[in-house]
Amino acid sequence: MPSLDRQDNVFVLDLGDGENRFHPDWLTAVGAALDEVEKAEGPRALVTAASGKFYSNGLDLDWLFAHADRHQDYVVSVHELFARMLSLPVVTVAALQGHTFAAGAMFSLAQDFRVMRADRGYWCLPEADINIPFTPGMSALIQSRLAPGTAHEAMVTARRSGAPDAAPAGIVDRAVTEDAVRTTAVELAQAQVNKAGDTLGTIKARMYAPALAALRDTTAPLG
Secondary structure: OOOOEEEEEEEEEOOOOOOEEEHHHHHHHHHHHHHHHHOOOOOOOEEEEEEEEOOOOOHHHHHHHHHHHHHHHHHHHHHHHOOOOOOOOOOOEEEEEOEEEEEHHHHHHHHEEEEEOOOOOOOEEEHHHHHOOOOHHHHHHHHHOHHHHHHHHHHOOOEEOHHHHHOOOOOOOOOEOHHEEEEEEHHHHHHHHOOOOOHHHHHHHHHHHHHHHHHHHOOOOOO
């Protein structure tokens, strides 16, 4: 399960060492960690990280198929996580040490910066291959964070991008060695700790207002 630690002024949210799929209990734990980050005072920033083969493999499809009657509520909770990360009043950095797929990739896009392992691991939106259409909120998030051509290719072709492709395309901001992924993310976050506060939250809320509105639509979240 996710756990929260603090290194000086940088909170580090460790997502886990498995596939880190979005099980409802996982979502609850991440939400509680974000509560703690938001309630803290003074300079601060947030890094999300993981260990093992995956950063996150996205939605917990096994749970979802077993609880089909809760499909819409589940999607609403995932959308709310994306919206919260996108508008969080602290600078956020995703440390992508492993595969970052589907909703896991969207979760990384909801953060301000991304640091990726240079030699292994893929960032991918596989929905076109697995026959799961993006919700309006997911589409809005992706298109708000990627250049139009990059978003089009990622969404339509389900291309798997390693760091050599992802960095020039602007999908990630830094590509570094495996042992430097987390430390580089913490360094990036530490440099921005003084930005935390209401002003930053307002800037993000206004910058991403259309995407946030789509993510927070609970009337027709599935389109």
